[in-house]
Amino acid sequence: MSYSLRLSSRVLQKSFRFALQTCTCQQHGLHTSRTQKNKEPEQEGKGFDLKSFPVDSIRNFSIIAHVDHGKSTLADRILEFTGAIKKDADNKQVLDKLQVERERGITVKAQTASVTYEYKGQTYLLNLIDTPGHVDFSYEVSRSLAACDGVILLVDANEGVQAQTVANFYLAFTNELSILPVLNKIDLKNADPEAVKDQLLTLFEIDPDEVLMISAKKGIGIEKVITSVIERIPCPAEKCNPDAPLRALLFDSWFDKYKGAVCLILVVDGTLRKGDFVTSVHTGKSYEIRDLGILTPQERSIPQLFAGQVGYFTANIRSAKEAQVGDTFHQKGIPCEPLEGFREAKPMVFAGMYPMDQSEHPALRAAIDRLTLNDSSVSINIESSAALGQGWRLGFLGLLHMDVFNQRLEQEHGAQVVVTTPSVPYKVRIHGEKALREYGEEEPTITNPIQWPDPQIIVETSEPMVMGTIITPDSYLGAIISLCQDRRGIQHNLRNLDQNRIIVQYKLPLNEIVVDFYDHLKSVSSGYATFDYEDIGFEPSSLVKLDILLNGIMIEELSTIVHSSRARTVGKRICEKLSNTLPKHLFQIAVQAAVRGKVLARTNIKPVRKDVLAKCYGGDISRKMKLLKRQAEGKKRMKMYGNIEVPREAFINILKR
Numbered sequence: 001m002s003y004s005l006r007l008s009s010r011v012l013q014k015s016f017r018f019a020l021q022t023c024t025c026q027q028h029g030l031h032t033s034r035t036q037k038n039k040e041p042e043q044e045g046k047g048f049d050l051k052s053f054p055v056d057s058i059r060n061f062s063i064i065a066h067v068d069h070g071k072s073t074l075a076d077r078i079l080e081f082t083g084a085i086k087k088d089a090d091n092k093q094v095l096d097k098l099q100v101e102r103e104r105g106i107t108v109k110a111q112t113a114s115v116t117y118e119y120k121g122q123t124y125l126l127n128l129i130d131t132p133g134h135v136d137f138s139y140e141v142s143r144s145l146a147a148c149d150g151v152i153l154l155v156d157a158n159e160g161v162q163a164q165t166v167a168n169f170y171l172a173f174t175n176e177l178s179i180l181p182v183l184n185k186i187d188l189k190n191a192d193p194e195a196v197k198d199q200l201l202t203l204f205e206i207d208p209d210e211v212l213m214i215s216a217k218k219g220i221g222i223e224k225v226i227t228s229v230i231e232r233i234p235c236p237a238e239k240c241n242p243d244a245p246l247r248a249l250l251f252d253s254w255f256d257k258y259k260g261a262v263c264l265i266l267v268v269d270g271t272l273r274k275g276d277f278v279t280s281v282h283t284g285k286s287y288e289i290r291d292l293g294i295l296t297p298q299e300r301s302i303p304q305l306f307a308g309q310v311g312y313f314t315a316n317i318r319s320a321k322e323a324q325v326g327d328t329f330h331q332k333g334i335p336c337e338p339l340e341g342f343r344e345a346k347p348m349v350f351a352g353m354y355p356m357d358q359s360e361h362p363a364l365r366a367a368i369d370r371l372t373l374n375d376s377s378v379s380i381n382i383e384s385s386a387a388l389g390q391g392w393r394l395g396f397l398g399l400l401h402m403d404v405f406n407q408r409l410e411q412e413h414g415a416q417v418v419v420t421t422p423s424v425p426y427k428v429r430i431h432g433e434k435a436l437r438e439y440g441e442e443e444p445t446i447t448n449p450i451q452w453p454d455p456q457i458i459v460e461t462s463e464p465m466v467m468g469t470i471i472t473p474d475s476y477l478g479a480i481i482s483l484c485q486d487r488r489g490i491q492h493n494l495r496n497l498d499q500n501r502i503i504v505q506y507k508l509p510l511n512e513i514v515v516d517f518y519d520h521l522k523s524v525s526s527g528y529a530t531f532d533y534e535d536i537g538f539e540p541s542s543l544v545k546l547d548i549l550l551n552g553i554m555i556e557e558l559s560t561i562v563h564s565s566r567a568r569t570v571g572k573r574i575c576e577k578l579s580n581t582l583p584k585h586l587f588q589i590a591v592q593a594a595v596r597g598k599v600l601a602r603t604n605i606k607p608v609r610k611d612v613l614a615k616c617y618g619g620d621i622s623r624k625m626k627l628l629k630r631q632a633e634g635k636k637r638m639k640m641y642g643n644i645e646v647p648r649e650a651f652i653n654i655l656k657r
């Protein structure tokens with residue numbers, strides 16, 4: 001799905017103007033006039049104050065669902081229905097602002113929109129947070145939920161409950177949020193709302209009478225969703241105190257090249273005003289609030305934010321480290337207890353990232369720094385490689401996350417990067433004083449095979465495990481079970497979801513699923529099975545470092561960590577890939593894969609053959625034999641002393657995914 005940027009900016013400009021008109025009209029009971037339409041946004045912004053929204057008229061909520069169940073479409077309809085954007089056929093996923101989101105048709109970044117709605121004589125301020133559906137972005141979901149009191153749990157009435165519906169339900173449930181179940185896509189011919197209601201009852205004990213039925217695409221049932229949000233999701237009164245000194249939770253941030261970090265906050269206690277001085281609990285640094293506002297969904301300046309309200313501020317914060325998501329801000333000089341943060345992002349997949357050309361290193365560093373401000377779930381460590389130069393080892397929540405980060409670096413910052421094959425973190429228990437001094441702890445976490453300790457000092461190795469939940473039509477169960485077994489999975493649970501669908505849980509090593517498990521699952525189930533996983537910690541496992549040697553010389557960059565039962569197969573695969581990628585030399589090259597010096601796989605790269613007999617017309621056979629013998633001796637010598645040149649491009653081809 002791709003929309004041109006021109007189109008999206010047109011939609012957003014339109015929506016901005018319309019949002020301003022609506023809010024002003026609702027505030028002052030005016031009708032939209034020609035003069036209002038032509039007013040400058042800044043002038044209108046000055047007149048808008050959130051004072052008239054006491055805590056009991058605020059609803060902070062999120063839409064959570066499995067991927068593609070229609071969250072962004074429902075968000076569009078809510079924005080239209082409340083007048084925040086004009087009703088327009090162009091309004092498609094208005095909150096998906098990033099180019100990568102529009103190109104891939106997925107949400108990767110949670111977005112917020114504040115809208116107002118009149119209901120039973122009172123005007124409500126509804127803060128809607130659109131969240132991503134894909135498993136790799138569940139951190140965005142958990143972060144959004146920290147600012148919410150309730151969620152709309154959206155389920156496709158045709159596809160029914162899927163793996164991420166289950167994961168998202170439990171995320172909201174454990175956060176003690178009110179859950180408003182909504183079935184979407186009831187306009188589809190194959191929609192079976194009654195069966196899906198049964199699934200919700202079986203799995204989550206949701207009363208079928210409480211479930212709303214809508215079509216976000218056709219705009220059916222939207223009003224009921226909005227009024228149910230007002231009636232069934234509590235206001236933030238319980239956790240907010242308007243009379244206490246300021247306490248604000250930072251739950252998202254992004255970088256603006258003119259204003260610095262833009263911080264999205266929930267004001268939990270007190271009031272925040274433009275010009276106030278605030279202090280971060282995390283860094284102890286103080287800042288003057290330069291701009292304060294709400295997202296409608298465009299940034300819109302306002303003079304103050306009150307308890308229970310969601311908005312943004314800018315304070316000339318220039319570094320990602322100073323705008324840490326989960327931080328608490330208080331009034332300068334009036335310290336407070338930090339607010340309870342939320343689940344820390346835990347990178348699951350690590351990969352090296354290097355500039356295409358070393359001269360681009362400073363520019364890439366700046367680009368990564370800015371992008372991590374927008375996506376704080378990425379971890380960064382400096383890394384260097386003899387072949388690829390100076391770079392970074394970045395940690396991501398999953399493979400799609402890594403791909404999207406890479407694409408955003410290119411699209412939003414114009415950076416060209418080399419990304420190496422992803423790996424997962426391992427834990428290695430070591431012994432010996434020298435070893436402990438070197439690694440600094442008894443059980444270091446290894447994110448790069450180069451750091452793997454000498455086998456002599458290893459006591460035990462552990463790898464990260466996940467609990468995978470798969471929902472599938474029963475006809476694909478056999479193929480899915482053999483796929484999971486092939487990936488060293490152990491079945492944990494299996495039960496019927498309804499007459500023809502099964503929910504099955506497998507304990508799997510993360511290493512076995514990071515690269516291509518999802519693709520294989522989709523292919524063996526004709527695209528019907530859905531998968532979600534949660535981290536369940538490290539477990540002891542027999543892990544070894546697989547080294548790659550070229551004519552006996554170890555190439556550090558190509559080493560990988562594998563389960564001992566997989567070493568031979570993986571070694572064979574790498575050797576074959578290398579022999580197809582490396583340029584031929586004048587002598588033969590032996591490509592070997594070895595564990596602790598024992599060779600497990602080998603391929604040979606044949607030498608380039610120079611025709612030494614070309615100039616030898618006719619003549620004696622012994623002369624020819626002599627030339628051939630001399631050539632063979634030369635090659636033998638070269639093999640001993642000749643340097644194998646691995647061009648940077650070949651490395652890039654081998655190392656990149």
Ligand SMILES: Nc1nc2c(ncn2[C@@H]2O[C@H](COP(=O)(O)OP(=O)(O)OP(=O)(O)O)[C@@H](O)[C@H]2O)c(=O)[nH]1
Nearest residue numbers: 067068069070071072073106107133185215216217
């Ligand atoms: N027929 C029908 N299609 C719908 C409806 N709601 C959404 N869709 C379609 O479903 C697809 C996915 O919708 P999105 O709104 O992007 O779904 P999403 O849940 O935000 O997706 P992610 O952000 O990637 O998780 C789009 O093609 C929509 O047009 C509906 O009520 N009926």
